[in-house]
Amino acid sequence: MSDARAVIAKRVARMFKDGDIVNLGIGLPTAVANYLPEGINLVIHSENGVTMMGPKPLEGDEDKDVIDAGGRPSTILPGGACFDSAMSFAIIRGGHVDATVLGALQVDKNGNLANWMVPGKVVPGMGGAMDLVVGAKKVIIAMEHSTKNGEFKILKECTLPLTAVAEVDWIVTELGLMEITKEGIIVRELAPGITPEEIQAKTEAGLIFPENIAIME
Amino acid sequence: MMDKVTNIEEIKKSVTAGKTIMIGGFLNVGAPEKLVDMLIEKDMKDLTIITNDTSFPGKGPAKLIERKMVKKLICTHIGTNPETGRQLNAGEIEVEFNPQGTFVERIRSAGAGLGGFLTPTGVGTLVAQGKQIISVGDRDYILELPLKADIALIKAWKADRMGNLVYRRSARNFTPLMAMAAELVIVEAENIVETGSLDPDEVMTPSILVDMIIPGGYENE
Numbered sequence: 001m002s003d004a005r006a007v008i009a010k011r012v013a014r015m016f017k018d019g020d021i022v023n024l025g026i027g028l029p030t031a032v033a034n035y036l037p038e039g040i041n042l043v044i045h046s047e048n049g050v051t052m053m054g055p056k057p058l059e060g061d062e063d064k065d066v067i068d069a070g071g072r073p074s075t076i077l078p079g080g081a082c083f084d085s086a087m088s089f090a091i092i093r094g095g096h097v098d099a100t101v102l103g104a105l106q107v108d109k110n111g112n113l114a115n116w117m118v119p120g121k122v123v124p125g126m127g128g129a130m131d132l133v134v135g136a137k138k139v140i141i142a143m144e145h146s147t148k149n150g151e152f153k154i155l156k157e158c159t160l161p162l163t164a165v166a167e168v169d170w171i172v173t174e175l176g177l178m179e180i181t182k183e184g185i186i187v188r189e190l191a192p193g194i195t196p197e198e199i200q201a202k203t204e205a206g207l208i209f210p211e212n213i214a215i216m217e
Numbered sequence: 218m219m220d221k222v223t224n225i226e227e228i229k230k231s232v233t234a235g236k237t238i239m240i241g242g243f244l245n246v247g248a249p250e251k252l253v254d255m256l257i258e259k260d261m262k263d264l265t266i267i268t269n270d271t272s273f274p275g276k277g278p279a280k281l282i283e284r285k286m287v288k289k290l291i292c293t294h295i296g297t298n299p300e301t302g303r304q305l306n307a308g309e310i311e312v313e314f315n316p317q318g319t320f321v322e323r324i325r326s327a328g329a330g331l332g333g334f335l336t337p338t339g340v341g342t343l344v345a346q347g348k349q350i351i352s353v354g355d356r357d358y359i360l361e362l363p364l365k366a367d368i369a370l371i372k373a374w375k376a377d378r379m380g381n382l383v384y385r386r387s388a389r390n391f392t393p394l395m396a397m398a399a400e401l402v403i404v405e406a407e408n409i410v411e412t413g414s415l416d417p418d419e420v421m422t423p424s425i426l427v428d429m430i431i432p433g434g435y436e437n438e
Contacts, residue, residue: 048243049387065388067387082386082387124302125292162341163342
């Protein structure tokens with residue numbers, strides 16, 4: 001994992017309370033579980049019908065019937081439960097998940113999220129993302145601040161088809177921690193050495209900088 | 218009707234062209250490989266397939282896509298199968314994407330005799346296009362309609378001869394719902410046991426929903 005992605009995963013890992021029920025998306029969000037602070041144990045919910053999903057199994061210990069939402073071999077920890085997809089999404093939509101961590105193609109200042117298609121190019125589908133974003137109590141977007149080509153991802157208004165309207169609460173990138181509020185996007189923490197001017201230059205939406213901005217660890 | 222265990226030739230006779238077929242499984246876990254192969258052996262065309270994803274290349278429902286047997290796909294995600302994406306972009310296949318919670322609840326609705334359900338998922342997105350929006354209290358919901366099939370092809374970990382089913386770990390996923398939502402429900406079971414040997418409390422899908430059973434399901438082991 002690149003340094004930027006490790007920085008993001010580490011910061012997201014400190015956003016939970018012990019015992020929170022959390023659904024981690026595929027890719028960078030999955031790595032969050034590797035950085036949980038001492039004393040913080042989460043109930044990981046996996047959309048394919050598991051609670052207490054654990055780490056990947058040791059080689060040779062794979063179970064053909066236990067995978068994570070990305071299709072990789074996984075494990076179920078003591079206290080885990082298995083259920084069907086209707087139950088899994090009742091848990092999600094019903095507000096029983098404390099937080100979800102997802103990647104994004106675009107997020108905007110109103111908390112709109114686009115992460116399921118680029119028309120005419122890549123159309124993977126939304127999978128469980130639309131339900132997760134609508135149903136989880138807290139929606140955390142964990143992503144690199146700009147695209148590989150340096151284009152904005154945090155916008156005034158999303159231009160790609162939306163995953164959900166006004167559901168995103170937090171954005172964590174390698175540059176900082178941002179909270180989406182009715183007033184706009186408030187920068188709560190900046191990565192070491194990053195100035196307000198630098199993060200603003202890489203963000204299309206206007207950012208709000210309060211007086212006390214902590215350093216992101 | 219107390220013994221539903223049969224062979225693949227009998228199943229081939231029961232499956233005829235022009236059908237809408239549900240296939241269980243999440244990224245191939247819980248997918249009935251042998252029943253998918255049966256569709257290939259029959260060389261069926263123009264199928265409408267209802268399945269969560271199209272698996273990984275060469276596995277489960279992906280094999281139907283690769284052989285161009287599918288006219289329309291109703292699913293939630295195709296990102297793990299580049300060939301499905303290629304056919305979609307080339308206009309060779311029609312794909313209807315559903316949010317996963319909506320997808321499974323539509324199937325459940327069909328099986329449960331409901332006229333549909335109201336979900337907040339997808340409000341304000343492309344998913345809402347052409348659908349009725351109903352406000353309850355201060356929140357908008359999409360009216361989503363039932364999704365049923367002619368045939369469901371599913372996998373169980375254990376089946377008794379009468380058709381009571383038990384699933385294992387994350388292989389359960391969409392299967393119990395699909396077993397409710399199709400005219401003909403065909404099960405590929407990893408283990409077939411005598412009727413009466415399953416504890417009634419252990420049964421996840423009651424036998425009344427199941428029509429035919431064949432042994433199989435161990436290709437991935």
